[in-house]
Amino acid sequence: MSNTVGSYTVGDDIVDTKAPSGPVEDRWDKRRFGAKLVNPANRRKHRVIVVGTGLAGGSAGATLAEQGYHVIQFCYQDSPRRAHSVAAQGGINAAKNYRNDGDSIYRLFYDTVKGGDFRSRESNVYRLAQVSVEIIDQCVAQGVPFAREYGGLLDNRSFGGVQVSRTFYARGQTGQQLLLGAYQALERQIDAGNIEMHPRTEMLDLIVVDGRARGIVARDLITGEISTYLADAVVLASGGYGNTFYLSTNAKGSNATAIWRAHKRGAHFANPCYTQIHPTCIPRSGEHQSKLTLMSESLRNDGRIWVPKKKGDTRPPDQIPEDERDYYLERVYPSYGNLVPRDVASRAAKNVCDEGRGVGPGGLGVYLDFADAIKRMGRDKVAEKYGNLFEMYERITAEDPYQVPMRIYPAIHYTMGGLWVDYDLQSTIPGMFVIGEANFSDHGANRLGASALMQGLADGYFVLPATINDYLARGGFDPVSPDDPVVTATVGEVQDRIKRLLAVDGDRTVDSFHRELGMLVWDECGMSRNAEGLRRALKRIPELREEFWQRVKVPGTGFELNQSLEKANRVADFLELAELMCLDALHREESCGGHFREESQTDDGEAKRDDERFGYVAAWEYTGVGEPPVLHKENLDFEYVHPTLRSYA
Amino acid sequence: MNLTLRIWRQPNADAEGQMVTYQVADVSGDMSFLEMLDILNEDLILRGEEPVAFDHDCREGICGACGMVINGQAHGPERTTTCQLHMRHFSDGDVIDIEPWRAGAFPVVKDLVVDRSAFDRIIQAGGYITAPTGTAPDAHAVPVPKPDADSAFENATCIGCGACVAACPNGSAMLFTSAKINHLNVLPQGQPERESRVLNMITTMDEAGFGGCTNTGECAAACPKGIPLVSIAKMNREFLRATRKAGR
Numbered sequence: 048m049s050n051t052v053g054s055y056t057v058g059d060d061i062v063d064t065k066a067p068s069g070p071v072e073d074r075w076d077k078r079r080f081g082a083k084l085v086n087p088a089n090r091r092k093h094r095v096i097v098v099g100t101g102l103a104g105g106s107a108g109a110t111l112a113e114q115g116y117h118v119i120q121f122c123y124q125d126s127p128r129r130a131h132s133v134a135a136q137g138g139i140n141a142a143k144n145y146r147n148d149g150d151s152i153y154r155l156f157y158d159t160v161k162g163g164d165f166r167s168r169e170s171n172v173y174r175l176a177q178v179s180v181e182i183i184d185q186c187v188a189q190g191v192p193f194a195r196e197y198g199g200l201l202d203n204r205s206f207g208g209v210q211v212s213r214t215f216y217a218r219g220q221t222g223q224q225l226l227l228g229a230y231q232a233l234e235r236q237i238d239a240g241n242i243e244m245h246p247r248t249e250m251l252d253l254i255v256v257d258g259r260a261r262g263i264v265a266r267d268l269i270t271g272e273i274s275t276y277l278a279d280a281v282v283l284a285s286g287g288y289g290n291t292f293y294l295s296t297n298a299k300g301s302n303a304t305a306i307w308r309a310h311k312r313g314a315h316f317a318n319p320c321y322t323q324i325h326p327t328c329i330p331r332s333g334e335h336q337s338k339l340t341l342m343s344e345s346l347r348n349d350g351r352i353w354v355p356k357k358k359g360d361t362r363p364p365d366q367i368p369e370d371e372r373d374y375y376l377e378r379v380y381p382s383y384g385n386l387v388p389r390d391v392a393s394r395a396a397k398n399v400c401d402e403g404r405g406v407g408p409g410g411l412g413v414y415l416d417f418a419d420a421i422k423r424m425g426r427d428k429v430a431e432k433y434g435n436l437f438e439m440y441e442r443i444t445a446e447d448p449y450q451v452p453m454r455i456y457p458a459i460h461y462t463m464g465g466l467w468v469d470y471d472l473q474s475t476i477p478g479m480f481v482i483g484e485a486n487f488s489d490h491g492a493n494r495l496g497a498s499a500l501m502q503g504l505a506d507g508y509f510v511l512p513a514t515i516n517d518y519l520a521r522g523g524f525d526p527v528s529p530d531d532p533v534v535t536a537t538v539g540e541v542q543d544r545i546k547r548l549l550a551v552d553g554d555r556t557v558d559s560f561h562r563e564l565g566m567l568v569w570d571e572c573g574m575s576r577n578a579e580g581l582r583r584a585l586k587r588i589p590e591l592r593e594e595f596w597q598r599v600k601v602p603g604t605g606f607e608l609n610q611s612l613e614k615a616n617r618v619a620d621f622l623e624l625a626e627l628m629c630l631d632a633l634h635r636e637e638s639c640g641g642h643f644r645e646e647s648q649t650d651d652g653e654a655k656r657d658d659e660r661f662g663y664v665a666a667w668e669y670t671g672v673g674e675p676p677v678l679h680k681e682n683l684d685f686e687y688v689h690p691t692l693r694s695y696a
Numbered sequence: 697m698n699l700t701l702r703i704w705r706q707p708n709a710d711a712e713g714q715m716v717t718y719q720v721a722d723v724s725g726d727m728s729f730l731e732m733l734d735i736l737n738e739d740l741i742l743r744g745e746e747p748v749a750f751d752h753d754c755r756e757g758i759c760g761a762c763g764m765v766i767n768g769q770a771h772g773p774e775r776t777t778t779c780q781l782h783m784r785h786f787s788d789g790d791v792i793d794i795e796p797w798r799a800g801a802f803p804v805v806k807d808l809v810v811d812r813s814a815f816d817r818i819i820q821a822g823g824y825i826t827a828p829t830g831t832a833p834d835a836h837a838v839p840v841p842k843p844d845a846d847s848a849f850e851n852a853t854c855i856g857c858g859a860c861v862a863a864c865p866n867g868s869a870m871l872f873t874s875a876k877i878n879h880l881n882v883l884p885q886g887q888p889e890r891e892s893r894v895l896n897m898i899t900t901m902d903e904a905g906f907g908g909c910t911n912t913g914e915c916a917a918a919c920p921k922g923i924p925l926v927s928i929a930k931m932n933r934e935f936l937r938a939t940r941k942a943g944r
Contacts, residue, residue: 194845603746
C-alpha cells in the first residue's frame with residue numbers, strides 16, 4: 048500500500064461538535080453563553096503559548112494577556128511587528144453598512160460562502176461576518192489610521208468583485224496598519240509583564256502529554272539553543288504554507304513547520320490542496336528570482352488585459368496593431384470582462400501563455416494596459432488612482448507603465464487549507480487551537496479580497512479569547528515535569544533531526560531543492576491539475592525528499608545563527624507537506640474555487656463543481672512519512688446559502 | 697555584470713569583525729540587491745564557506761527587516777529598502793562595500809544582522825493607545841478631521857527598519873520615536889495618554905543608548921518611507937508641552 052502512488056485509506060467521518068444548532072444568527076451568542084468561564088483571579092495561573100505574531104497571533108496574545116492569562120509568545124522575526132500580515136495591501140471587510148448601500152451581516156455572510164465556492168462552514172462564516180463589525184471599532188479605538196472623508200468619518204471602497212462598499216483601508220498599507228495596532232497592544236502587555244515574548248525563536252515541535260497539547264519545543268535562532276516551554280494550551284497562529292511553491296507572494300521566512308509538526312503529532316490537516324492563485328502579480332524576471340510581488344487587484348478596474356493573437360509574437364506592444372491583439376477576458380466573458388473573479392482571470396492567463404501567446408521574458412506574462420484609461424481619464428487622474436502601484440512596478444521592472452503596458456502573471460498568494468479546527472478553533476489535539484491562515488475553516492475553496500485580514504483579527508481578538516476559556520475552565524492540568532519522558536523524547540527528536548541535517552554535508556544547497564519542489568508543485572498542483580500530472584508529482588516528491596536527505600549541504604553548526612539550517616528545517620517539512628497537497632488534489636476529482644481539475648469542466652471549459660461527491664472538508668490524519676494517510680470527511684450542510692453554479696459569461 | 701563586494705563579516709556579537717572581499721559574476725540588472733547576495737551565498741555554501749547572514753523577509757519593502765549600509769549609505773544609493781534596490785543601479789566592475797547598521801544601541805548579532813530590540817522597548821514605553829478588546833465604541837462615534845487622519849497616517853507609515861539610526865552621526869532614534877508619537881498624539885483616541893506617552897518614550901529612548909538630535913537631517917534623507925524631519929520638531933514640541941504640564 049505504502050509504495051502505491053497516491054494511496055490513502057478512508058477513516059470515520061469527522062464532526063464539528065462545538066457548533067450550536069438553531070438559527071445561524073444566534074449560534075455565536077449561544078456558544079459564548081454555553082462556554083465555561085475562568086474566574087479572573089485564576090487566569091494568571093494558566094499559561095498559554097501563542098506561536099506567531101501576525102494579525103491572528105498578535106491580536107490573540109494581546110487579548111489573552113489583557114484578560115489575565117500568562118502568555119508565552121513566539122515569532123521567528125526579530126520583532127513581532129514584522130509578521131507577514133504587514134504586507135497585506137488592499138483592505139479589511141466589515142458589514143457596517145456605513146454607505147447605506149444595502150450591506151448587512153447576512154450579505155457579507157452570503158458573499159463569503161458563495162465566494163468560497165461552498166466549501167466552507169456556514170456557522171463559522173456567519174460568525175466572521177458578525178464579528179467584522181466589532182473589529183473596525185476595535186482598530187479605530189487603537190488608533191489605526193483608516194482613510195477618512197472630509198467630514199471625519201471613515202471611507203470605504205468596493206473590493207474583490209462584491210457589489211457593496213464594505214472595505215475599510217489605509218491607503219495601500221492596510222495590513223501594516225492593522226498589524227501595528229495589534230503589535231502595539233502586544234507591546235503594552237509585554238511591558239505590563241503579562242506576555243513573555245520570544246522573538247527570533249522558532250517552534251520546532253509540539254509536546255503532547257496524555258493526549259493533550261501541553262507545550263512546544265523551540266529553537267533560539269541566535270544561540271541555537273533548544274528549549275521546551277510548557278503550558279495549559281497552545282495556540283498556533285503561524286500563517287499559511289504558500290511557500291511550499293518556493294515562488295509566492297509570501298515573505299521568505301513564512302513556513303509550515305509549526306502546523307506540519309503539529310500535524311505529525313495528531314492534528315488533522317484539512318483541504319491542503321486549496322491554495323489561492325492571485326492574477327495580478329509581477330512576472331518573474333529570471334532564474335535568480337526569490338519571491339513574487341503582487342500588484343493590487345484594483346488595477347483591473349481600469350486596465351485592459353490582452354496578448355497578441357499570434358503565437359510567439361515578440362514585437363514590442365506599441366507595434367502590435369489593435370486588430371492583432373486579443374482582449375481575451377473581454378472576448379470570453381463579455382459581461383464581466385477584465386473584472387472576472389481571481390480564479391477565472393488566473394486560469395485564462397495561464398491558458399493563453401500555455402498556447403504560446405504570453406509576453407515578456409519566458410513568455411509567462413500578459414499585458415495589463417492602461418493606454419485607454421490614460422486616454423479617457425488623463426494621465427493625472429490615473430496617477431492619482433494608481434500612482435504608488437505604478438511606481439512600485441517601475442522600481443521592480445524598470446519599465447514605465449504610463450508608456451508601456453504592465454506585464455502580469457498569476458502567483459500563489461494565500462492558502463485556504465490548514466489544520467482542521469472545530470467551531471471553538473480547537474484542533475483534533477485537545478488544547479491546541481489554530482487561528483488565522485494556519486487553520487482551514489472560513490474561506491472554503493476560494494478567498495474573496497479583503498477577507499484574510501478580517502479572519503485573522505476575528506479569530507485573535509474575538510473568537511479564540513471567548514472559546515479557549517471553556518477549555519481552560521474544564522481544568523485537569525496536572526503539572527508536566529520538564530523531565531517527563533514525553534518532553535525529553537520530543538526534544539531528542541528535534542535535536543536528532545538538526546544533527547542529521549548538519550551531518551549530510553552533500554553537494555546541493557537547500558534553495559536548489561526548494562526551487563525544484565516549488566516548480567514541480569506549481570506545474571502539477573497549481574491552478575490547473577489533472578490526475579496524470581498529480582501522479583507524476585506524487586512519484587517525484589518522495590524521490591526528491593530522499594535526495595534531499597542524501598545530498599543537502601548545510602554549513603555551520605546548530606549552536607549559532609545559522610540561516611541555512613533554518614531553511615533546511617523548513618524545506619524538509621515542505622517536502623512532506625507537498626505530497627499531502629498533491630494527494631488531496633488527486634482525490635478531489637472536481638474543480639472548485641481556484642482549483643481547476645481538468646477532468647471536471649463544463650462544455651465551454653469552465654470549472655465544474657461536484658457537490659454530490661465532494662461537498663465535504665477533507666481532513667487528513669498522519670500515519671508516517673510517505674505512508675498512506677487516513678481521510679476523514681466532514682460533511683458540509685448549507686441551510687441558508689444554497690449551492691449554485693458560478694457563471695461569469 | 698561582475699562585481700567586487702567587500703562585506704563585513706563577524707561570526708557573533710563577541711567576535712571581532714572585518715571586511716572580506718568576494719567576487720560575484722553574471723549579476724543581472726533585474727536582480728534585487730538581496731537576490732544578488734543570495735547568489736553569492738549559494739556559491740559560498742557550495743564552496744564550503746559560511747554564507748553571509750543578513751535579515752530579510754517580505755522583500756516588498758514593507759516589513760522593515762532588511763537593512764545594510766551600502767557604500768556608506770543606509771539601504772544604498774536609492775531611497776528605498778534594500779530588498780527593493782535593484783542591481784541596475786550599479787555598473788559592471790563596481791566595488792561595493794556592505795556593512796551592518798552601525799549604532800551603539802543596535803549591537804551586531806552576526807555579519808549584517810543587528811539587534812533592533814531597543815525599538816520594541818521604546819514602543820513598550822507608551823507607543824500604543826490603551827484600548828481593551830471588545831469595549832470599543834462604534835467607529836463613527838469619534839470623527840477624525842481628514843487632515844489629522846492623513847497626518848497620523850503619514851507618520852504611521854514608519855516600518856521600523858532603523859535606517860534613520862544608521863544614517864545619523866549620533867545614532868539617534870528621534871525620527872523613529874517621533875513618527876510613533878505624532879501618529880498617536882494627533883488622534884482624538886490618543887489624547888488621554890498624550891503626555892505620558894512622549895515623556896516615557898523619550899526617556900526609554902535615551903536609556904537605550906541612542907544619541908541626541910543635532911538636526912543633521914541624515915535620518916529623514918535615508919528614510920525609505922519619507923518620514924520628514926519636521927516630525928522631530930513636532931515631537932520636541934510635544935515633549936515641551938508635556939514637561940510643562942507635568943510641572944517639571
